[in-house]
Amino acid sequence: MKKIISMLLILAMAFSMVACSSAGTTEEAATEAPAEEAPAEESAEAEAPAEEAAADYKIGIITGTVSQGEEEYQAAQNMKAKYGDMIVTATYPDNFSTETEQTIATVTNMAADPDVKVIVFVQAVPGATAAINKVKETRDDILFITGVCAEDPGVIAAAADICMLVDEIAMGTTIIDQAQKQGAKTFVHISFERHLGYATISARQQGFKDRCAELGIEYVEATAPDPTGDAGVTGAQAWITENIKVLVDEHGKDTAFFSTNCSMQVPLIQQVAELGAIYPQQCCPSPYHGYPSAFNISTEGHEGDVPYMLEQITAKVEEYGNSGRMSTWEVPVNMMMIEAGVEYGIKWVEGEITDRCDEAALLAEMKKIAGDATTISHYSDDSVGELDNFFMILCPFYDF
Numbered sequence: 020m021k022k023i024i025s026m027l028l029i030l031a032m033a034f035s036m037v038a039c040s041s042a043g044t045t046e047e048a049a050t051e052a053p054a055e056e057a058p059a060e061e062s063a064e065a066e067a068p069a070e071e072a073a074a075d076y077k078i079g080i081i082t083g084t085v086s087q088g089e090e091e092y093q094a095a096q097n098m099k100a101k102y103g104d105m106i107v108t109a110t111y112p113d114n115f116s117t118e119t120e121q122t123i124a125t126v127t128n129m130a131a132d133p134d135v136k137v138i139v140f141v142q143a144v145p146g147a148t149a150a151i152n153k154v155k156e157t158r159d160d161i162l163f164i165t166g167v168c169a170e171d172p173g174v175i176a177a178a179a180d181i182c183m184l185v186d187e188i189a190m191g192t193t194i195i196d197q198a199q200k201q202g203a204k205t206f207v208h209i210s211f212e213r214h215l216g217y218a219t220i221s222a223r224q225q226g227f228k229d230r231c232a233e234l235g236i237e238y239v240e241a242t243a244p245d246p247t248g249d250a251g252v253t254g255a256q257a258w259i260t261e262n263i264k265v266l267v268d269e270h271g272k273d274t275a276f277f278s279t280n281c282s283m284q285v286p287l288i289q290q291v292a293e294l295g296a297i298y299p300q301q302c303c304p305s306p307y308h309g310y311p312s313a314f315n316i317s318t319e320g321h322e323g324d325v326p327y328m329l330e331q332i333t334a335k336v337e338e339y340g341n342s343g344r345m346s347t348w349e350v351p352v353n354m355m356m357i358e359a360g361v362e363y364g365i366k367w368v369e370g371e372i373t374d375r376c377d378e379a380a381l382l383a384e385m386k387k388i389a390g391d392a393t394t395i396s397h398y399s400d401d402s403v404g405e406l407d408n409f410f411m412i413l414c415p416f417y418d419f
Contacts, residue, residue, distance in 0.1 A: 091141050126154060
């Protein structure tokens with residue numbers, strides 16, 4: 020299996036190289052050491068400069084637009100609401116695969132502000148490595164934290180300080196096991212050429228094939244339009260709406276569906292629920308990814324309220340009579356990457372974290388958001404070895 024994955028990763032590298040924080044400070048910063056170092060009568064005067072100094076930096080967050088990944092975009096806005104002008108945000112273009120120069124320009128423009136000390140980049144689409152390397156030509160002081168890394172692991176890990184990704188390779192087993200538990204006899208993998216050129220997606224695909232063969236589940240590949248191509252997001256979503264019923268009619272309701280693209284999740288969830296098929300997990304597992312829009316669940320007044328969202332989705336799935344056949348991870352992983360990245364970045368700038376890549380400190384920030392069940396491991400394969408700054412994330416399933 021390792022030899023197969025290694026070959027896939029080498030091929031994927033070739034593809035990818037061709038194509039592919041608030042005006043105020045945290046409460047801790049506002050109340051820390053300067054008051055202890057000065058006499059009592061001078062403490063008020065001593066605190067003021069410390070507060071100004073603590074606010075004298077910014078954390079940059081780069082995400083996709085709402086159409087490409089609403090979770091990341093909203094997570095960035097949540098961080099800005101929490102920390103104010105200390106957070107600066109920007110978005111990469113929807114057609115990022117053909118507009119890498121614009122992605123690079125977005126990152127370099129953000130880094131041109133000398134107050135920006137950390138940049139959190141989620142999703143780290145093709146062009147992220149080139150952008151980081153461009154910035155490093157003039158500013159090697161910026162800490163780069165990347166999530167949902169789409170480029171070859173060895174390439175992006177050499178540029179960024181911290182890389183994060185859901186453990187897509189392990190998902191080659193976990194998603195199939197979940198689908199079998201939900202009654203799947205057939206598994207349909209929906210993707211397109213660009214995504215299959217990504218090393219981790221390619222390796223996960225091989226895992227799907229191998230695990231299906233082991234469990235006696237029929238494996239089916241379906242090719243959808245690339246949302247960044249001529250058909251756009253609308254064309255990709257239309258393909259889902261038109262073809263899922265055809266596939267269910269052909270293979271039966273005990274068919275599990277998985278798509279590698281974020282913009283396809285809403286119509287896929289709708290079709291699976293209406294047809295009574297199986298949906299083990301989104302490409303980016305989270306109760307907020309696809310489900311609220313697919314089921315017309317309002318998040319107003321419940322932003323970030325995960326128990327509320329899980330309860331609402333469970334009720335909707337039950338209405339369709341499809342209980343136990345749809346699931347996700349309990350944690351909004353992409354949002355967690357941004358939130359944990361910002362909190363880590365703040366502690367790094369303020370000196371609480373001293374290493375650019377502190378695995379224990381990063382996991383601690385993740386667990387504050389996602390709970391103690393969160394696990395991370397180092398990315399490893401035969402071609403690049405073990406990457407100490409590339410972290411693979413796994414969380415348990417939540418059945419609706």
